[in-house]
Amino acid sequence: MNVNAVSDVFRRVLENPEVSADSDFFVMGGDSLLATRVLSAIARTSGVELDFDDFLDAPTPSALVKKIASQA
Template sequence: MSLDTPAAAPVPPDTDPLLDSLTAVFRRVLELAEVPADGNFFLLGGDSLVATRVLSAVARTHGVELTFDEFLVDPTPAGLATRVATATAATAVAGAR
């Protein structure tokens, strides 16, 4: 490697692409620079109308349609990641039958 070639940034071993994707959705729709994994959507300034944009992005990006009631249970990137992962796993199991 030459001195003028930047080294690739190391990827933390605990990086979760699904969580990163959902955090990015929150940042985009809430127009925030940073959103923690446990950041509550509503406490960060979101409302029910903007929540529909989150749910639409989740369906479009991850193929999982969550209801608004499911979103309300844990309106955080981590909470949605758990729901998306669970729904994706259930679909995979059902498809394997």
């Protein structure tokens, strides 16, 4: 999964077209419930299941891509 695909998931879940590769999910208005939607979309698309702690450690699309790659 690439950074553009993860950014698109963030945009869709947050309903915010301004998300970039370095946008922090929580700063952009995300919460734990919305984070589960992001994690589910990533699991469906990439086959990699991350947990909420992974998301807290990597709350930007670019950081999440690195987490996905390390667990794929």
